[in-house]
Amino acid sequence: MKLSPSEEGLLEGRGGKGASRAMEILAALGRIHNAADMVPVLSVQVSGISYRNIGEHGLAFLEEWAGQGSKAVVPAYMNPGGADRKLWRSLGVSADFVDKQNRVIAALQKLGVKPTLTCTPYHAVPRPSLGDHLAWSESSAVCYANSVLGSRTNREGGPSAIAAALAGCAPRHGLHTDEGRLPTTVVEVRCPVPKAADAGALGYLIGRLLSHDPRGGIPFIRGVEPPADKTREAWLKALGAAMAASGSVGLFHLEGVTPEAVDAGMILMAAAGRHVPVESLEVGRRALFSAKGRPNVVALGCPHASLDELHRLEALLKGRRAKIPVWVFVAEAVRAKARRSGLGGRLETLGVTIIADTCIVVAPLAEMGVANVATDSAKAAFYLPSHQGVGVYFESQEDAVEAAVAGELGKAQGAAAP
Numbered sequence: 001m002k003l004s005p006s007e008e009g010l011l012e013g014r015g016g017k018g019a020s021r022a023m024e025i026l027a028a029l030g031r032i033h034n035a036a037d038m039v040p041v042l043s044v045q046v047s048g049i050s051y052r053n054i055g056e057h058g059l060a061f062l063e064e065w066a067g068q069g070s071k072a073v074v075p076a077y078m079n080p081g082g083a084d085r086k087l088w089r090s091l092g093v094s095a096d097f098v099d100k101q102n103r104v105i106a107a108l109q110k111l112g113v114k115p116t117l118t119c120t121p122y123h124a125v126p127r128p129s130l131g132d133h134l135a136w137s138e139s140s141a142v143c144y145a146n147s148v149l150g151s152r153t154n155r156e157g158g159p160s161a162i163a164a165a166l167a168g169c170a171p172r173h174g175l176h177t178d179e180g181r182l183p184t185t186v187v188e189v190r191c192p193v194p195k196a197a198d199a200g201a202l203g204y205l206i207g208r209l210l211s212h213d214p215r216g217g218i219p220f221i222r223g224v225e226p227p228a229d230k231t232r233e234a235w236l237k238a239l240g241a242a243m244a245a246s247g248s249v250g251l252f253h254l255e256g257v258t259p260e261a262v263d264a265g266m267i268l269m270a271a272a273g274r275h276v277p278v279e280s281l282e283v284g285r286r287a288l289f290s291a292k293g294r295p296n297v298v299a300l301g302c303p304h305a306s307l308d309e310l311h312r313l314e315a316l317l318k319g320r321r322a323k324i325p326v327w328v329f330v331a332e333a334v335r336a337k338a339r340r341s342g343l344g345g346r347l348e349t350l351g352v353t354i355i356a357d358t359c360i361v362v363a364p365l366a367e368m369g370v371a372n373v374a375t376d377s378a379k380a381a382f383y384l385p386s387h388q389g390v391g392v393y394f395e396s397q398e399d400a401v402e403a404a405v406a407g408e409l410g411k412a413q414g415a416a417a418p
């Protein structure tokens with residue numbers, strides 16, 4: 001693969017030992033994927049940073065790399081870690097865990113990665129635009145950037161994202177290229193998908209349908225539109241997050257929504273090799289339901305919520321105080337805005353805890369005493385049973401909020417159990 005003189009220079013150590021290692025990783029990945037060359041990236045997002053997931057080996061790896069003295073040359077952001085750096089005590093996280101998590105964050109900061117600690121950096125820092133090349137690594141963020149914003153990024157691993165931050169580039173293959181973004185399957189949706197949780201169930205089903213596609217599944221989705229109101233963004237986030245979880249989908253084309261599908265929908269559709277229908281979401285809803293008892297918490301904000309989503313939560317509560325604690329996960333930048341405007345305080349008096357820096361899937365739930373969760377997130381419902389041994393009531397945000405206010409599941413939710 002072709003490297004520019006400056007990339008060759010990094011490889012030879014002109015940017016320090018850490019950047020040389022970064023170029024070695026990127027060049028090796030480029031050769032594996034037959035990349036013609038490197039593409040400069042505008043920003044980087046680094047996942048795999050919760051101490052719960054990476055443990056001692058991951059921490060030692062990061063501290064060693066950070067000790068080599070090279071720094072990010074493009075804006076680089078962290079995915080959620082394992083604990084809220086302000087509220088960890090009241091949430092029941094141990095000091096030992098927080099100490100280890102802080103060391104992970106400190107090592108990444110030394111490498112020049114900013115502690116945004118969110119999977120929705122587009123709510124916290126300037127949004128990338130159509131055609132921008134990125135090196136992001138959290139799966140829902142990758143799917144959103146490619147499919148809704150029209151940016152171009154493969155799903156990087158944690159180390160390759162750090163490498164891209166230190167070198168300012170990534171191997172040009174897959175979703176960076178026009179041919180790598182062609183759809184493989186047309187999905188015809190023949191049922192209503194009104195709410196974000198429904199979009200999550202649809203995304204889960206599409207991911208499952210595409211998970212065995214040897215070319216890597218890229219769906220062209222027809223027959224469904226996101227809501228036109230303020231829930232539109234949450235709907236699109238839920239759709240992509242779920243199919244990224246169940247099928248490792250990094251890009252979906254949604255007719256009339258994805259910038260490329262708006263510009264060249266018919267051409268893209270013609271490129272897909274097969275057509276599959278989705279007649280109902282019921283199989284998806286049932287597969288995502290795994291609760292074994294009363295939920296300890298209602299968990300919202302997977303992917304991390306925006307300020308608009310916090311306002312909507314306040315509207316759904318209608319001044320009523322929740323009897324089951326409601327946790328909503330956001331970027332610290334969003335929490336700070338909510339607090340400054342008074343919204344944060346109002347939500348807190350209604351029984352909502354706004355949690356930053358972490359998320360329901362990567363926090364140490366066992367030590368926080370959580371056994372069952374009610375959530376509107378298909379992605380969380382997909383991962384929580386296997387990653388945390390936690391049962392899930394998967395339901396719409398409206399139903400989850402009503403359950404929190406009532407202090408128990410209503411008849412409708414109970415009836416949904418398989």
Ligand code: F3S
Pocket residue numbers: 079080119138140241301302303304329358359360361362379380
């Ligand atoms: Fe984000 Fe964690 Fe969900 S990283 S998408 S809140 S699993």
